[in-house]
Amino acid sequence: MPKKQSTAAQRARQRQAASGENYTTALRARSGPPFRHKMFSARGAGWAPIIERAERDLALVWPGHPAPHWEEKFGDLCWKGAPWSQGPDVWAVVGRALREAATTCQTCPSPGRKRVVWIWDTGEFRGWVMPWVKTCCDACGHVPHHLRSDESYLDLVEEYEEDA
Numbered sequence: 001m002p003k004k005q006s007t008a009a010q011r012a013r014q015r016q017a018a019s020g021e022n023y024t025t026a027l028r029a030r031s032g033p034p035f036r037h038k039m040f041s042a043r044g045a046g047w048a049p050i051i052e053r054a055e056r057d058l059a060l061v062w063p064g065h066p067a068p069h070w071e072e073k074f075g076d077l078c079w080k081g082a083p084w085s086q087g088p089d090v091w092a093v094v095g096r097a098l099r100e101a102a103t104t105c106q107t108c109p110s111p112g113r114k115r116v117v118w119i120w121d122t123g124e125f126r127g128w129v130m131p132w133v134k135t136c137c138d139a140c141g142h143v144p145h146h147l148r149s150d151e152s153y154l155d156l157v158e159e160y161e162e163d164a
C-alpha cells in the first residue's frame with residue numbers, strides 16, 4: 001500500500017479513536033461502490049419508466065395536476081406532499097406506480113425486492129456512511145463484504161428483507 005494512503009488511514013483511526021467512534025474505521029472503504037445509492041432519491045433506470053407512465057396517466061385523470069415530487073423512503077416510491085383531496089382515479093394511478101416500484105429494482109429494470117444497501121459518501125468522509133433500504137435486484141443490492149456483520153445493517157435486514 002502506498003505510504004500516503006496508510007498515513008491517511010492512521011490519521012482517520014486516531015481521529016475516530018479520539019471521538020469515540022470506534023466502528024467508523026471499518027466503514028472506510030478502499031475503493032468506491034459499483035452502484036451509488038442515494039438517500040431519498042427516486043431516480044434510477046428501473047423506476048424511471050414507472051414514474052413516466054404514472055405522470056402520463058395522471059395528466060389524463062387530472063389535467064393541470066401539480067408536478068409530483070417523487071421520493072424514495074425505506075425502499076418505497078412515494079409522492080412527497082401528494083394532495084390528499086384527489087379522487088379515486090388519481091389514487092389508482094399513483095397506487096399502481098407504487099405497487100410496480102415495490103417489485104422493480106430502482107437502479108435497473110430487473111425485478112427487485114427490499115434490500116439493505118450502504119450509502120456511499122463522496123464528501124469529506126468519503127466512505128460507506130450508513131445502511132439504507134432500497135428496492136433492488138441482487139446485482140444492484142451490493143453490500144461490501146466487511147460491512148455484512150455491521151449491527152445497524154443487520155437490524156435493517158431483519159426488519160426489511162423478507163427472505164433474509
Ligand SMILES: [Zn+2]
Pocket residue numbers: 105106107108109110136137138139140141
Ligand atoms: Zn438492479
